[in-house]
Amino acid sequence: MNPIGEMVAAKEIVVCAGSGGVGKTTTAAAIALRAALQGKRAAVLTIDPARRLATSLGLKELSNEPSKVSKRKLTTAGLEPGGELYALMLDTKTTFDEVVLRYAPTREQAERIISNRFYRNISGTLSGTQEYMAMEKLYELHADGGFDLVVIDTPPTRNALDFLDAPKRLTDFFESRLLRWFLLPYMKAGGGIMRVANVAATTFLHAMKRVVGGDVLQDTAEFFRNLEGMYDGFKQRAGDVSALLQSRSTSFVIVTSPAEESVAEATFFATRLNQAGLPFGALVVNRVHPRIGDGIGVKPRQLSKLEAGGDRARLLAKLLDNEDAFMRLVHLEEKNLNALARKIPRHRWVRVPYLEQEAVDIKGLAAIADQLFDTA
Numbered sequence: 001m002n003p004i005g006e007m008v009a010a011k012e013i014v015v016c017a018g019s020g021g022v023g024k025t026t027t028a029a030a031i032a033l034r035a036a037l038q039g040k041r042a043a044v045l046t047i048d049p050a051r052r053l054a055t056s057l058g059l060k061e062l063s064n065e066p067s068k069v070s071k072r073k074l075t076t077a078g079l080e081p082g083g084e085l086y087a088l089m090l091d092t093k094t095t096f097d098e099v100v101l102r103y104a105p106t107r108e109q110a111e112r113i114i115s116n117r118f119y120r121n122i123s124g125t126l127s128g129t130q131e132y133m134a135m136e137k138l139y140e141l142h143a144d145g146g147f148d149l150v151v152i153d154t155p156p157t158r159n160a161l162d163f164l165d166a167p168k169r170l171t172d173f174f175e176s177r178l179l180r181w182f183l184l185p186y187m188k189a190g191g192g193i194m195r196v197a198n199v200a201a202t203t204f205l206h207a208m209k210r211v212v213g214g215d216v217l218q219d220t221a222e223f224f225r226n227l228e229g230m231y232d233g234f235k236q237r238a239g240d241v242s243a244l245l246q247s248r249s250t251s252f253v254i255v256t257s258p259a260e261e262s263v264a265e266a267t268f269f270a271t272r273l274n275q276a277g278l279p280f281g282a283l284v285v286n287r288v289h290p291r292i293g294d295g296i297g298v299k300p301r302q303l304s305k306l307e308a309g310g311d312r313a314r315l316l317a318k319l320l321d322n323e324d325a326f327m328r329l330v331h332l333e334e335k336n337l338n339a340l341a342r343k344i345p346r347h348r349w350v351r352v353p354y355l356e357q358e359a360v361d362i363k364g365l366a367a368i369a370d371q372l373f374d375t376a
Contacts, residue, residue, distance in 0.1 A: 003282035003348050004253070004372045008035045011251045013142060013244070014151045014281070018255035019265035023286040023352075023368075025053055026359045027255050028153040030368040032085060037074075037369075039082035040148035043141060047090045047134055047155050056365055057087050064091035064137075069362075077362040086147070088137075095133040096123040098140075103233030104226075113226045118219035130155065132169075135241045142244065251281030256340070258288055258333035263340050270343040283344045284372065285337065286352045289330050 007014055008031065016028040025048050032044035043066050046053045054062045058073040066086035074081045097114050104110035113119050123129065134152065141150045244250060252273055256266035266283065273280050352371045359365045 002350055002373065004031065004284070004350055007031075007251045007253070007281045008038065008040070008149060008373075011281070012147075012149060012249040013138065013251070014149065015138075015154065015245070015250065015252045016151065016255055017154050017252060017269050019262050022255050022257045022262050023284075024255040025153045026056070026365065026368055027253070027284050027286065027352075027372065028151045029053055029056060029087070030359070030365045030372055031253075032087075032149065032151040033362070033365050034369040034373050035149045035151075036069075036081050036083045036085035037079055041084045041086075041146065042149040042151065043086040043088065043147045044151045044153065045088050045090065045134070045137060045141065046153040047130065048153060053087060053089070053153075056359055056361055057085070058362060059087060062087055062089035064088060064094045066141075073362060077366060079362070079366060083148070090130070090134050090137055092130045092133045093124045095137050096129065099133070099136055099234075099237075100230075103230045103237075105229050109226055113223065116219055116223045116226070118223045132238075135245070136237065139237070139241050139244055142249075245278055246276075248279070251279050253282050253284060254280070254344070255284045255286060257286050258336055260336050263336045267340055267343050270340075280344075280348070283340070283349045284352060285349055287354050288351045289326070289333060290353055 001009070014028075014031055016024050016031075018024045025046055028046065029044050032042040035042035044053070046062070051061070054060065057069050059067055059069065066088045069085040069087065071081055071084075074085070100113050101107075101110045104113065134154070138150060138152050141147055254266050254269050254273075256262045270280070270283075350372055352368065355364075355367060355371075357364055357367075359368050
């Protein structure tokens with residue numbers, strides 16, 4: 001059994017991390033699909049707002065709640081599911097609202113926060129919010145106990161591991177003494193704008209007003225007043241999420257292509273995972289060009305003679321030139337990957353070759369799953 005198969009057999013959470021454009025969303029969906037075919041109740045959670053995942057699974061759209069892929073769609077694709085497959089796309093704002101409703105002491109306090117204009121501005125845009133809410137949603141799906149396996153597709157940038165720090169960044173913001181110091185004169189004013197003697201505070205408040213619109217002082221002060229009593233809940237959940245990510249139930253998959261930049265990102269991810277003590281499961285090297293033989297090795301002088309010959313000779317020269325370019329690409333990919341081998345042992349690698357078609361439907365995902373699970 002290869003590393004991906006081992007994870008699906010033993011784990012409850014699989015986190016896919018990697019840079020943009022390496023097939024991370026497709027990999028996450030293919031893992032969840034195979035798990036469903038093997039009899040598990042599996043869910044794939046994406047943060048990517050593009051419709052690729054919904055389209056490939058034959059769904060009109062994805063929401064913040066799990067949508068089931070019908071058995072008919074799977075059997076029409078020639079598959080025999082032993083379990084069930086669900087998919088959902090993170091809605092940061094909706095998830096944040098759910099968090100507020102969970103931790104607010106009263107329903108009325110929660111509604112005051114959710115209707116607050118400052119909250120509405122930051123709930124989907126504050127740095128770290130998306131990552132924090134992705135982990136919140138992951139924790140919720142796991143804690144509910146409705147799924148045997150949850151696969152999450154993380155944001156497609158170098159910040160894909162920001163969710164490791166996001167809970168602390170968000171709670172630090174809510175407890176920010178500096179921000180409270182800026183707002184203190186107004187918070188004490190009980191709704192009336194007091195003069196703020198501090199130049200820095202005045203500059204800050206004017207800047208905030210330009211960003212979030214009118215009545216920013218009142219909205220911001222009310223927001224922080226209404227958060228009182230909720231900080232412990234945020235911190236507790238942040239700790240629970242961190243413990244879940246580090247537990248034996250979880251495993252991380254790094255997805256990369258053989259391109260130099262993608263390999264550098266994968267090396268960075270591997271280092272971060274190791275530093276954070278998070279459980280690594282497998283490396284997926286996607287879209288690898290196959291190595292066919294060792295090359296013909298035609299010398300430049302021989303190639304020049306062919307190019308100067310008849311039509312057949314010139315055609316052969318073009319074929320040899322293409323073969324030489326292809327082999328240079330293969331050697332370059334292997335050179336890039338050799339650097340990654342110093343970070344991740346090759347027995348934890350799964351190579352996925354370039355396939356004839358993109359995974360635009362369930363059949364395509366099944367073909368990717370075959371490569372992920374059925375190769376040594």
